[in-house]
Amino acid sequence: MLTRRMFIQTSAVALASLALGSGLAGCAPDPNVLRVGTKIDVPAFGFQNPETGNVEGMEVDIARELAKRIKGSPDALQVTGVNVTTRGAMLDNGTLDATLATFTITEARKKSYNFSRPYYTDHIGVLVKKSSGITDLRALDGKTVGVALSATTREKLTAAGDELGIHMNFAEYSTYPEIKIALVTGRVDAFSVDRSILNGYVDDSTMLLNTQFAPQEYGVATKKSNVELANQIDAAIGAMQEDGTLRALEERWGLVDDAPAGDSGSSDNSGAAEGGAAHA
Structure with missing residues (x-):
């Protein structure tokens, strides 16, 4: 059942997205300010805190670090x-000017945007209700999986299903909270996206399947024509890797995932996550 609290938080996220985006319309950009897009519905990466109204997460912190290194101040x-x-x-x-929004680097996307070197590598995962009886990917045969529009998840999950000889149906949504609500209300049987994103949507009634596959490398995207900024961002990300900044931010936001790769058909889910995310 969709609880009142969940409805309020989801509505707040949707309204915050509109509010954050509307303030820039029609304004001439300030060359001394780095304008960055981040998610506001992905705990630990970019999330609008419903209590403070602040957007917080690793990608927000990376954006601040980029502003410091490129523009001179966080x-x-x-x-x-x-x-x-x-x-x-x-x-x-x-x-x-740039997006840090769990944007997976692909060859197709490189034709439209410049991408920095990866600042984080994730893997696709699957979230299900504990009461569903689903314990591995094979059990998704004939089931409906909720995925995000324009994401690579559907393609990767279909390929994994083909290897197992199973078929899945898909329902696409614009936001992650919508997919979680669809899972809770029974409109979909599973919620699939990158595992670190799913960690923020685990609750007492759901669990992550104990498998990960299809590595997803996140990069900072910039407009194809803005080569100077792309080079500055790439150099800054490289420096952040070398000086330990990125690793420190991963640890700060609990974004180290030790789940085993592969074994997508295994029925052992003894290590599946069963609690709330550390930074929900």
């Missing part, structure tokens, strides 16, 4: 909420 930053359907469009129309 406060020379303007954060705008984006989702899987707006993060690219807002680069295209010039509203944003």
Whole structure:
């Protein structure tokens, strides 16, 4: 059942996204400010805290560090909420300078945007209700899986299903809270996206399957024509890797996942996550 609290938090996230994005319309960009799009519905990466209204997470902290290294101050930053359907469009129309929004680097996307070197590597995972009886990918045969629009998840999960000789149906949604609600209300049988994102949606009634596959490398995306900024961001990310900044941020936000890779058909889910995420 969709609880009142869940409804309020989901509504707040949706309204915050509109509010964060609307303030930039029609304004000339300040060359001394880095305009970055981040998620606001992904705990530990970019999440609108319903109690404080602040957007917080590893990608927000990386954006601050980029502003510090490129613009001279961590406060020379303007954060705008984006989702899987707006993060690219807002680069295209010039509203944003860059996006740090769990944006997986692919060859197809490189044709449209510049990407920095990866700042985080994730794997696709699957979240199910504990009462569903689903313990591995094979059990998803004939089931409906909720995925995000414009994400790589559907393609990767279909490929994994083909290897196992199973078929899954898919339902696509614009935001992750929508998929979680669809799972809770029974409109989908599973919620699939990158594991670290799913960690923020685990509760007492759900669990992560104890498998991970299809590595997903996240990069900072910039407009294809803005080569100078792309080079600055790539160099800054490289420096953050070398000086330990990225590793420290991963640890701060609990983004180290030790689940075993592969074994997608195994029925052993003894290590599946069964608690709330550390930074929900």
